[in-house]
Amino acid sequence: QVKLAETGGGLVQSGGSLTLSCAPSEETTNTFAMGWFRQAPGKEREFVACISGGGRIAQYEDSVKGRFTISRDNARTAVYLQMNSLKPEDTAVYYCAARTSMRIAHEEADFSSWGPGTQVTVSS
Numbered sequence: 181q182v183k184l185a186e187t188g189g190g191l192v193q194s195g196g197s198l199t200l201s202c203a204p205s206e207e208t209t210n211t212f213a214m215g216w217f218r219q220a221p222g223k224e225r226e227f228v229a230c231i232s233g234g235g236r237i238a239q240y241e242d243s244v245k246g247r248f249t250i251s252r253d254n255a256r257t258a259v260y261l262q263m264n265s266l267k268p269e270d271t272a273v274y275y276c277a278a279r280t281s282m283r284i285a286h287e288e289a290d291f292s293s294w295g296p297g298t299q300v301t302v303s304s
Contacts, residue, residue, distance in 0.1 A: 233282025
């Protein structure tokens, strides 16, 4: 397992943008698939986006398609979630997760490492 740490959460107005970052706490050469999940108050944690180990394939939850973009850096040791046109319903704790496979997935059980989460609050 890899220890992950998210940064970039905060408070933003509806229609605004935020970029979340996730990096391993230790230097690693792993290029496994990584994803973002979120959990709103009183709701189950849900899939948001995932990117393959090579960075060429991405998958998104329907409600964020066209608004959120997942990417990873050239060294492929960090992953980002660019969130545009934010809505109050995007308010949640956002979690970064990593697989032990380069292939994308969208089920929680397919991810073995998780960050502690970062709060994103979108005001109306």
